[in-house]
Amino acid sequence: MDAKDILGLPKNALPIQEKKSKPPKESQRKPDGISREVYALTGGLAPLMPAVDVNQLKRKAQSDNEKITWQWLPFTNSARKDSLQLYHWVRVVNGIPPTGDYSFAKYNKSVDVLKYTDEEYEKYLTDPAWTKEETDQLFDLCERFDLRFIVVADRFPSSKTVEELKDRYYSVSRAILIARALSPGDVATHPLVKETYNASQETERKRALNLLLSHTKQQERKDVEVLAQAKKISEARKASKASEESELPVLSDIGSLGADKATADTVNPSTNSQIPSSSITAPVSETASVIASLRMLRVYLRSYALEQMVQAASSSAGLRTIKRVEQTLQDLGVNLKPKVPTKAVCAEHLELRKEILTLLNLQKQ
Amino acid sequence: MAQTVENDVQLEGNATESNLKPQRLKITRFSDDSDKKILLKRLKDVEISVPIVYGTIAFWLGRKATETQSHKWTVYVRGATNEDLGVVIKRAVFQLHPSFNNPVRVVESPPFELSECGWGEFEIAISLFFHNDVCEKQLDLYHHLKLYSEDESGPQSTKKPVVVETYNEIVFPDPSEDFYARVQKHPAVIVPRLPVTINLPSVLATNVEDLNEKRGDTKDHPLSQWFNNFSEADELLKLAAARQQVGPLTS
Numbered sequence: 001m002d003a004k005d006i007l008g009l010p011k012n013a014l015p016i017q018e019k020k021s022k023p024p025k026e027s028q029r030k031p032d033g034i035s036r037e038v039y040a041l042t043g044g045l046a047p048l049m050p051a052v053d054v055n056q057l058k059r060k061a062q063s064d065n066e067k068i069t070w071q072w073l074p075f076t077n078s079a080r081k082d083s084l085q086l087y088h089w090v091r092v093v094n095g096i097p098p099t100g101d102y103s104f105a106k107y108n109k110s111v112d113v114l115k116y117t118d119e120e121y122e123k124y125l126t127d128p129a130w131t132k133e134e135t136d137q138l139f140d141l142c143e144r145f146d147l148r149f150i151v152v153a154d155r156f157p158s159s160k161t162v163e164e165l166k167d168r169y170y171s172v173s174r175a176i177l178i179a180r181a182l183s184p185g186d187v188a189t190h191p192l193v194k195e196t197y198n199a200s201q202e203t204e205r206k207r208a209l210n211l212l213l214s215h216t217k218q219q220e221r222k223d224v225e226v227l228a229q230a231k232k233i234s235e236a237r238k239a240s241k242a243s244e245e246s247e248l249p250v251l252s253d254i255g256s257l258g259a260d261k262a263t264a265d266t267v268n269p270s271t272n273s274q275i276p277s278s279s280i281t282a283p284v285s286e287t288a289s290v291i292a293s294l295r296m297l298r299v300y301l302r303s304y305a306l307e308q309m310v311q312a313a314s315s316s317a318g319l320r321t322i323k324r325v326e327q328t329l330q331d332l333g334v335n336l337k338p339k340v341p342t343k344a345v346c347a348e349h350l351e352l353r354k355e356i357l358t359l360l361n362l363q364k365q
Numbered sequence: 366m367a368q369t370v371e372n373d374v375q376l377e378g379n380a381t382e383s384n385l386k387p388q389r390l391k392i393t394r395f396s397d398d399s400d401k402k403i404l405l406k407r408l409k410d411v412e413i414s415v416p417i418v419y420g421t422i423a424f425w426l427g428r429k430a431t432e433t434q435s436h437k438w439t440v441y442v443r444g445a446t447n448e449d450l451g452v453v454i455k456r457a458v459f460q461l462h463p464s465f466n467n468p469v470r471v472v473e474s475p476p477f478e479l480s481e482c483g484w485g486e487f488e489i490a491i492s493l494f495f496h497n498d499v500c501e502k503q504l505d506l507y508h509h510l511k512l513y514s515e516d517e518s519g520p521q522s523t524k525k526p527v528v529v530e531t532y533n534e535i536v537f538p539d540p541s542e543d544f545y546a547r548v549q550k551h552p553a554v555i556v557p558r559l560p561v562t563i564n565l566p567s568v569l570a571t572n573v574e575d576l577n578e579k580r581g582d583t584k585d586h587p588l589s590q591w592f593n594n595f596s597e598a599d600e601l602l603k604l605a606a607a608r609q610q611v612g613p614l615t616s
Binding site for chain 1: 414416495500501502504506532533534535536537538539555595596597599600601603604605606607608610611612614615
């Protein structure tokens, strides 16, 4: 009350306001179709659009003139080999229980694993690395486990890799199919015949995937860097071709590296060893692309050329690193921009900047 | 867009074999480099550079100073060793502050300079246009005119001007054979020695301009006493010392 005195507010204002706010609120509170409590849940505001039409909810049961009951009834599953009878709730309409097989029986699919006779084995399927016993075991397991080779490999008595098992299974099946086929054309479209399983390629692929998966963050960063450099180099290639330059001898090396990276399937660990060499050659290609663009100008100032080279050399460095390079230059008593930019001075300046950059990068690690 | 370039300027007064070709060489310019190469015969991997110094010298007018004209200043582009730049530069265009009458001033012959009176500091744009066999594109330089000296010690003197000069080098990455032949012995231009296999006719006659009235070089220029000496030795020493400090750390 004292505050109001101080502020000089009229004391009557508030009560009037309170009365006014209450009635409009009361009228808003009368919704239709939804109970008051639910309305309050939405924060006193009407929902945008009813998710379900309220009228439909109760009507469906009313319009059916049928009697619905739920009964606990036994059922059989055609997918089962035994005659186990289980019970479950069934929706009974007018006293008539539903007919038909258990609804999930249709999902019981299995693989058609080919069976060979002993004769066929002798004729077509012998292999130096596999005994008949092992092959039989393999096929038995394959059928039991629906070609889940990981499980088969686990259960297989003698230790063979998943790829070896797959290889044996697919080549045997293929051989049987071809042998049984009346003419080669019949089975030509069969997927087993059309596509052969390449065990060595699979081993390689999985190893590569594993490697990729187990990349540390550092390696991921390096990969991104190398890819970026490869991109730059291929662009420099284009630029130098346009100006008919024939430098960049390292391109063949980098070219294969680029092609290597393009196919994710065959990422070799040897690419890791190629990275150090490419990181040294990348600055060379950066300056080469700068030189190419300068030649396009036909005339330029040497200070401008130096600026461009410095920018290209520092392109991989962050702003903070560049500032540190400049600070180092100042500490050494060197002008950030040479006062006498002759060819020799500019070359020395650029080399100095690159050395400082290398130094800072080394210090970071 | 096609442009025609005529080469009769350089063929005058030269008793070389290349003159026996038709007097006018029409060179149409397209975006295709190979066309140019055939007609203009550029030298690859050869770089011609012209060391220049450009800047301003401003004198306070002292007693004669008025509100609107307190200083007399000169803006110029000269060879770094004060040699004649006319062998490379055809004309220089100085763009002054719009408050000047005819702010675009064209200087058609060396020495490429311009003097004016004024009271204010502003940026002057200098556009250099080169001879036809040198380069079709112009080169733009920018220089801030300084009238008042850095250290505010004492009053201005009419005797000591405010001098601001910038050293730079104009680089022509793929010079034409004609350009090379013309300037290879000229002191204003830095020209690398070509390998022995390439033979170019040497220009026998001296520069036409020298025989005429006005000298293009600035060796005895009235303002030459204020010119700065730019020597790369100092900078090279500093850089070498710095590299010696940094180099061992990176190995």
